[in-house]
Amino acid sequence: MTNQRKNPFIVPLGYFSSLEKEILFKTKTNFSAYGFKTPKSYFKNLEEDIFEKTIGKNNSFIKSIFKYVFLSQVFAVSIFIYYSLSVSSETLIKKENKISFDDYIENYYLDELNSYEIISMLEEAEIDNTLKYDQIP
Amino acid sequence: MKHQSLFINALRQPDSKNEAFTRLVQEYKERLYWHIRKIVLDHDDTNDVVQNTFIKVHLNIENFNENSTLFTWMYRIATNEALNFIKSKAKKMGLKNEEWTQAIAGNLEADPFFDGDEAALILHKEISKLPEKQRIVFNMKYFDGMNYDSISKILDTSVGALKASYHHAVKKIKTKLTND
Numbered sequence A: 001m002t003n004q005r006k007n008p009f010i011v012p013l014g015y016f017s018s019l020e021k022e023i024l025f026k027t028k029t030n031f032s033a034y035g036f037k038t039p040k041s042y043f044k045n046l047e048e049d050i051f052e053k054t055i056g057k058n059n060s061f062i063k064s065i066f067k068y069v070f071l072s073q074v075f076a077v078s079i080f081i082y083y084s085l086s087v088s089s090e091t092l093i094k095k096e097n098k099i100s101f102d103d104y105i106e107n108y109y110l111d112e113l114n115s116y117e118i119i120s121m122l123e124e125a126e127i128d129n130t131l132k133y134d135q136i137p
Numbered sequence B: 001m002k003h004q005s006l007f008i009n010a011l012r013q014p015d016s017k018n019e020a021f022t023r024l025v026q027e028y029k030e031r032l033y034w035h036i037r038k039i040v041l042d043h044d045d046t047n048d049v050v051q052n053t054f055i056k057v058h059l060n061i062e063n064f065n066e067n068s069t070l071f072t073w074m075y076r077i078a079t080n081e082a083l084n085f086i087k088s089k090a091k092k093m094g095l096k097n098e099e100w101t102q103a104i105a106g107n108l109e110a111d112p113f114f115d116g117d118e119a120a121l122i123l124h125k126e127i128s129k130l131p132e133k134q135r136i137v138f139n140m141k142y143f144d145g146m147n148y149d150s151i152s153k154i155l156d157t158s159v160g161a162l163k164a165s166y167h168h169a170v171k172k173i174k175t176k177l178t179n180d
Helices: A015-033 A042-053 A055-112 A115-121 A124-132 B002-012 B017-040 B043-063 B070-093 B097-106 B118-128 B132-143 B148-155 B159-179
Strands: none
Touching: A042 A055, A042 B017, A042 B043, A055 B017, B002 B017, B002 B043, B002 B070, B017 B043, B017 B070, B017 B132, B043 B070, B070 B097, B070 B132, B070 B148, B097 B118, B097 B132, B118 B132, B118 B159, B132 B148, B132 B159, B148 B159
């Protein structure tokens, strides 16, 4: 007899407890709204808007400080790199210029001029000094 | 109450404030939204008011004296914000608060965020004709199912006065709906 009365249908585990919550939530929410509705995903966006205006303010302040520090560091590093590059390039150019000028002088005097021309370009005192070495008997 | 004290402490501590406030918003955003929405009626206006409410909660949590529950305190802020909002809007338009509310209720059919049936529309229009305090008491009691004790703490009014307000409100609405 007891077997015949037994309900053959079963429900998932914890079904009635979740059903109760679901029904209460749906009826409560709908009744509270009673005709009013909100845009889609409104409450998610609302949450984000509120956080942006409250918690976000602190975060953005901290972020702005970090941003400022980071930017100043980048600025300092870029100035350092620019300065060191410009100094080294200037030195290189100077060095190159000096070498090329010395080469030019050397080449000019050695290749293009003969001894008479060199003597004509020297001062009288210099000629005396220069010629001293040649006065060997 | 002990649990609430712990939570309020968390809201006041700099290292836990953000996390606690996040939980607070998640817990109360919908309830406060619907409470405000039934006072100011328009969705965009409600959005402004509900955000201001949470900003005030965030700013003034240090001044919360714990004589009431956090829930009651937040509801009180929300109610005051909503009423001040109506006051400022009505003043700008040169209207009384009730006149402004009735004007908004009169346009509910055209509101894209209202999809109630005819009964809901008529009911909201009739509610908008009630004096401010009766309207709020009616909403809190009828729609939100709050008890007089909670409403009394939120509105800082005696339970007896609230019962009288609700009784008058129900009577007016019933009379109007029966006659129409």
